[in-house]
Amino acid sequence: MTASPRPFLALTPDELVERVVELGGRPFHAKVAREALFSGARTYEEMTSLSATLREALGANLPLLSSELRHTTRASDGATKLLLGFPTRDEGSDEVETVHIPPHNPKSPKGATLCVSTQVGCPVACPFCASGLAGLVRNLEAHEVLEQFLRGMEIGPIGRAVVMGIGEPLLNYESVRTALDVVNAELGIGTRKVTLSTVGFPDRVRAVAPTKPPFQLAISLHTPFDEERDVLVPAMKGVPIEDVLSAGDEWFRETHREVTYEYVLLGGHNDTPHHAAELGRRLRGRRATVNLIPWNPLTRAPGDEPLPSYRRPRAEVVAGFQEDVQSLGTVTTVRWSRGLESDAACGQLRLHSS
Numbered sequence: 442m443t444a445s446p447r448p449f450l451a452l453t454p455d456e457l458v459e460r461v462v463e464l465g466g467r468p469f470h471a472k473v474a475r476e477a478l479f480s481g482a483r484t485y486e487e488m489t490s491l492s493a494t495l496r497e498a499l500g501a502n503l504p505l506l507s508s509e510l511r512h513t514t515r516a517s518d519g520a521t522k523l524l525l526g527f528p529t530r531d532e533g534s535d536e537v538e539t540v541h542i543p544p545h546n547p548k549s550p551k552g553a554t555l556c557v558s559t560q561v562g563c564p565v566a567c568p569f570c571a572s573g574l575a576g577l578v579r580n581l582e583a584h585e586v587l588e589q590f591l592r593g594m595e596i597g598p599i600g601r602a603v604v605m606g607i608g609e610p611l612l613n614y615e616s617v618r619t620a621l622d623v624v625n626a627e628l629g630i631g632t633r634k635v636t637l638s639t640v641g642f643p644d645r646v647r648a649v650a651p652t653k654p655p656f657q658l659a660i661s662l663h664t665p666f667d668e669e670r671d672v673l674v675p676a677m678k679g680v681p682i683e684d685v686l687s688a689g690d691e692w693f694r695e696t697h698r699e700v701t702y703e704y705v706l707l708g709g710h711n712d713t714p715h716h717a718a719e720l721g722r723r724l725r726g727r728r729a730t731v732n733l734i735p736w737n738p739l740t741r742a743p744g745d746e747p748l749p750s751y752r753r754p755r756a757e758v759v760a761g762f763q764e765d766v767q768s769l770g771t772v773t774t775v776r777w778s779r780g781l782e783s784d785a786a787c788g789q790l791r792l793h794s795s
């Protein structure tokens with residue numbers, strides 16, 4: 442293992458001051474440089490308010506970012522998917538995906554949505570998801586989560602973020618929280634503009650709720666039946682759905698922000714009227730909404746593994762499911778994924794490059 446130098450972004454503000462002073466600068470130069478980085482500078486040469494000597498010393502000793510841009514794909518709808526390589530701790534390659542999704546209306550002042558990853562691989566192992574097929578490699582560090590925002594801003598301005606890329610954010614919460622606090626305070630992306638998606642470990646949801654989290658919560662439910670969820674979300678095996686929902690209720694009481702329940706629709710599997718009725722029954726009277734996600738077919742599995750044999754339901758089935766849940770009193774939306782043709786579905790670019 443070769444230790445790569447800790448990049449600028451990995452240092453706390455105090456550590457950064459110390460390093461800048463060591464390299465011949467004044468304490469306030471640290472803040473100047475950090476602001477320049479967050480406003481788009483990608484080399485020290487661009488930070489012209491620092492002296493040439495300091496810029497040179499920083500350039501030689503303190504790399505600004507640590508990722509390498511390995512691949513960029515652009516879908517016809519404008520979504521740009523980045524494959525980023527972070528320094529590897531051991532064998533294998535530490536690659537994650539970050540997707541920049543422009544607003545539907547290009548003139549909208551809202552800016553794009555950025556989808557960020559939180560782990561290299563994922564330990565949850567949902568059988569329909571590309572990210573979990575090869576298991577977890579490692580957690581991303583806080584600066585690696587944050588760096589994805591800076592890479593995304595190189596494509597265009599960002600107004601919203603979804604923590605819905607590769608990984609389970611509540612299993613790497615400390616780093617994710619550190620990064621999102623910076624996104625909130627220094628990139629100015631407000632609490633209501635950031636959504637974190639999790640399989641919803643009840644104890645963790647309850648622990649985070651009172652800490653003024655700078656994001657909205659989405660919980661991946663995928664079925665209203667316990668035995669079926671044990672299979673669809675293996676890391677939650679044995680955790681009753683009712684416990685997940687009651688943690689979601691507590692989230693609402695603490696934060697006054699409604700939980701969104703995500704539900705991947707797998708054709709002929711969890712999209713039946715029976716499922717819709719039970720989902721509606723479970724959510725009746727709760728302050729929550731449902732987001733239906735028609736399954737995105739995977740085009741490639743790691744190694745020699747077979748592709749999962751699910752299918753995307755027909756549009757009429759999706760509409761019927763939505764109507765059934767709505768008729769029981771829960772607001773329900775549908776998210777047809779964008780950028781499908783360029784492997785923009787979760788975790789797939791990483792598999793293609795390997």
Ligand code: SAH
Nearest residue numbers: 570605608609638639640661703736737787
């Ligand atoms: N670990 C987090 C983040 C995962 S990605 C979580 O499970 O919530 C965000 C959402 O995309 C999750 O609901 C996940 O189940 C879903 N997803 C994963 N693969 C998908 C696919 N191929 N098609 C549609 N949705 C998918």
